[in-house]
Structures are given as C-alpha cells and as structure tokens.
Amino acid sequence: MSASPRVNQYEKGKHAPDFQMVKRLANVLHVPASFLYTEDDDLAEALIILGSLPMDARKRLIEMLRKVVAESD
Secondary structure: OOHHHHHHHHHOOOOOOOHHHHHHHHHHHOOOHHHHOOOOHHHHHHHHHHHHOOHHHHHHHHHHHHHHHHHHO
16 A cells, blocks of 8 residues: 555545554654644644653753743743
8 A cells, every 4th residue: 555645635634644653654754743733833843852852851851841830820
C-alpha cells in the first residue's frame, strides 16, 4: 500500500490517522506527536523545543515555567 494516497486522505480530512500512525509520522518528521495536534504556532514551537531537549534539561525548564506561572498569579 502506498503512503502517498493515505496521507492525501488525512490532508483532505477524509480519514484521520490513529494514534499509532500519528506517532510514526511524528517520528519520521522528528517532532513530538503532540505537535501534530496543536493549532497554536507558539505552542507548536515550544513542543519542538521541549522535545529536542535531553530529559534533565526538559525537567529543569518545566520547573522554571511552573515558577513563572506561579509568580504571575
């Protein structure tokens, strides 16, 4: 089965990929699967940045973001 017609059907909204397919597409595109679900460009960019970080750096950044959010309340 060719991937091209399948992807074309996804693009046209005729069919939607299941989550396993989304994960495979994200892997090929080198993006987190969640990137493919967001419509917000800033959030999409943040997901790419977070996804590219090593786990320890990602956790430190998330903790920093939590502090910023807590301070802004």
